[in-house]
Amino acid sequence: MRFRFEKGVDKEVRRACIEFGYWLRNEFFFPVRIPIYIKSSTSIKALDGEYVSAVFFEPFDKKEEPYIKISTGEYKKSLIKNGKDDALAEILGSIVHELTHYYQWINDFKPSERQANNYISKILYEYSQTREHP
16 A cells, blocks of 8 residues: 655645554555545546545456545645544545555455445544544
């Protein structure tokens, strides 16, 4: 798992993602390389044409590389509205959500939004036990 940051991504978002990535790599096994593209835009156009905040690309052929894209363009608004910790937790939660789909893909499980949403609170809780702030 590696992050790729687009120019213009907030420095605090970048820092939080990198620290979270170190923790994730120590806690979980990533059998297939998964790049996570952190975008500065407010949304991402999915393959079906819908605009979303995060997406997991799931190739049909397991020999092809999957990837995740996360938009962070709403960070400043969320920062003002919710505070720094919650604004960063939203972004980290999107990463967890899409990584859940990655593991569903690896294990040939049917994609489940319910499971992906459940793991957000579980993983972020575990991570929160290792530090004061995201």
